[in-house]
Amino acid sequence: MKRYGQHCPLARALDVVGERWTPLVVRELTLGPRRYSDLLTGLPGIPTNLLATRLRDLQNAGIITKRTLPPPTAVTVYELTEAGHALRPALNALREWGRHYAPPPADTDTAQPAWALLSASAHPTSLPTGRTCELRVDSELFHLTATPESTLSVHGGPAHAPHTVITMSTDTLFRLMSAHTTPTATIRHTTITGDHHLAHTTLTSLHGVLA
Amino acid sequence: MKRYGQHCPLARALDVVGERWTPLVVRELTLGPRRYSDLLTGLPGIPTNLLATRLRDLQNAGIITKRTLPPPTAVTVYELTEAGHALRPALNALREWGRHYAPPPADTDTAQPAWALLSASAHPTSLPTGRTCELRVDSELFHLTATPESTLSVHGGPAHAPHTVITMSTDTLFRLMSAHTTPTATIRHTTITGDHHLAHTTLTSLHGVLA
DNA sequence: CCGAATCCTGGTAGATACTG
DNA sequence: CAGTATCTACCAGGATTCGG
Numbered sequence: 218m219k220r221y222g223q224h225c226p227l228a229r230a231l232d233v234v235g236e237r238w239t240p241l242v243v244r245e246l247t248l249g250p251r252r253y254s255d256l257l258t259g260l261p262g263i264p265t266n267l268l269a270t271r272l273r274d275l276q277n278a279g280i281i282t283k284r285t286l287p288p289p290t291a292v293t294v295y296e297l298t299e300a301g302h303a304l305r306p307a308l309n310a311l312r313e314w315g316r317h318y319a320p321p322p323a324d325t326d327t328a329q330p331a332w333a334l335l336s337a338s339a340h341p342t343s344l345p346t347g348r349t350c351e352l353r354v355d356s357e358l359f360h361l362t363a364t365p366e367s368t369l370s371v372h373g374g375p376a377h378a379p380h381t382v383i384t385m386s387t388d389t390l391f392r393l394m395s396a397h398t399t400p401t402a403t404i405r406h407t408t409i410t411g412d413h414h415l416a417h418t419t420l421t422s423l424h425g426v427l428a
Numbered sequence: 429m430k431r432y433g434q435h436c437p438l439a440r441a442l443d444v445v446g447e448r449w450t451p452l453v454v455r456e457l458t459l460g461p462r463r464y465s466d467l468l469t470g471l472p473g474i475p476t477n478l479l480a481t482r483l484r485d486l487q488n489a490g491i492i493t494k495r496t497l498p499p500p501t502a503v504t505v506y507e508l509t510e511a512g513h514a515l516r517p518a519l520n521a522l523r524e525w526g527r528h529y530a531p532p533p534a535d536t537d538t539a540q541p542a543w544a545l546l547s548a549s550a551h552p553t554s555l556p557t558g559r560t561c562e563l564r565v566d567s568e569l570f571h572l573t574a575t576p577e578s579t580l581s582v583h584g585g586p587a588h589a590p591h592t593v594i595t596m597s598t599d600t601l602f603r604l605m606s607a608h609t610t611p612t613a614t615i616r617h618t619t620i621t622g623d624h625h626l627a628h629t630t631l632t633s634l635h636g637v638l639a
Numbered sequence: 640c641c642g643a644a645t646c647c648t649g650g651t652a653g654a655t656a657c658t659g
Numbered sequence: 660c661a662g663t664a665t666c667t668a669c670c671a672g673g674a675t676t677c678g679g
Contacts, residue, residue, distance in 0.1 A: 219671090221452065222472070222534070222538060223472070223538055223539075224540075225539075226524075227523040230523065230530050231522070236651095237446065237651090241434075241439060252660080253662070254660060262434075262653085264655090265662070266653090266663070267652065269663075303528065306521045307518065311441045311518040313437075314515055315436075315440045315442075317514065319443065320444070322435045322440060323433070326434055326435040327433060327435060329435075329436075332437075333436075447670095463641080465641060468642095474672090475671070478671065480642075480644080
């Protein structure tokens with residue numbers, strides 16, 4: 218890890234998370250613990266040796282930990298430490314800047330549901346605290362909850378006991394989040410199990426956050 | 429500028445400001461318009477060709493503009509655009525993370541008063557809105573004001589009509605901001621012209637923000 | 640003197656193949 | 660599945676030179 222050699226907190230932060238791909242690795246892990254192969258598919262374009270290097274450096278910096286889940290699912294996963302979770306506000310601020318001021322994406326850019334959903338993360342929501350919505354987008358699973366401060370929280374993987382489950386295609390999700398369709402119109406292209414009203418509230422929270 | 433090729437606002441932000449040295453160039457310009465040579469001294473270690481490249485790329489990205497001041501001081505300066513100023517929250521969040529979680533600085537790291545003062549930027553302050561304090565640290569000039577939201581605002585260069593002027597050494601500033609001395613004890617190592625009470629309030633706002 | 644462009648060197652990223 | 664090994668190309672770092 219090459220340092221700037223400056224007695225400045227911003228420069229020291231960049232010493233640790235300023236290298237190429239590093240913030241995006243943290244982005245993937247904000248969804249929850251992830252396996253090496255999950256990270257590879259969530260970071261299209263990253264060379265595998267570079268991912269291995271970044272994961273090693275992030276461990277040494279105390280931002281992530283490597284853990285082997287107990288049997289029978291004896292897989293090794295990477296997850297954020299407290300210091301890693303503390304990066305969330307900085308990444309959210311940079312993400313908001315990107316939404317407003319970065320050049321528009323090229324149409325050759327790859328798109329993943331997780332990246333869109335993360336844009337809704339930390340946004341104000343009318344989702345009731347304590348209620349969980351599971352979102353299934355083209356066989357990718359997420360679950361959404363509200364923080365005590367009524368901001369949206371997004372995680373990867375299945376929910377424990379969701380109050381509602383919404384199933385839709387990636388295309389439908391992007392049309393909703395880009396405000397190309399309304400929540401009410403979106404419902405016709407989804408399958409909903411459980412609390413229908415909660416599902417509508419969830420869709421409303423996602424509506425237009427990418428616009 | 430190498431892109432990630434991802435349809436993700438965070439990745440698109442990093443496409444523009446993710447390269448090495450780029451956030452630090454923006455950091456220097458948050459103090460106000462700066463000349464090329466000012467930037468070189470404010471970014472110790474940067475190769476001159478790399479600074480030129482970064483400045484060109486930042487202009488193309490619409491984050492900074494190059495301007496030639498009117499005579500008699502016909503110097504060319506770089507300054508942030510609106511999009512550039514909008515990066516401030518993201519840099520502040522990353523700076524806060526660095527203060528709390530980044531490895532401690534090496535004692536060979538270079539230190540500059542501006543970097544310390546920027547850490548106090550956006551912090552809550554009891555400095556009255558509309559009153560200006562000029563700070564002279566080893567012949568480097570800054571001026572501090574309060575935003576309408578009562579957070580501290582730091583700029584480089586002389587103030588227009590400061591209500592108070594504080595002169596001190598770099599060492600004194602760092603001892604105050606690292607909480608090694610109190611504001612009251614600091615006053616004995618400073619020269620103050622103008623509003624003494626305002627000066628004390630300013631020193632209190634700076635006290636311990638580096639700790 | 641300010642604001643760079645040029646040249647060279649070493650390291651890091653990118654791409655692919657390979658292994659426990 | 661979870662990485663390591665190898666190679667190439669490019670970018671950063673450093674010194675020097677150049678034009679206004």
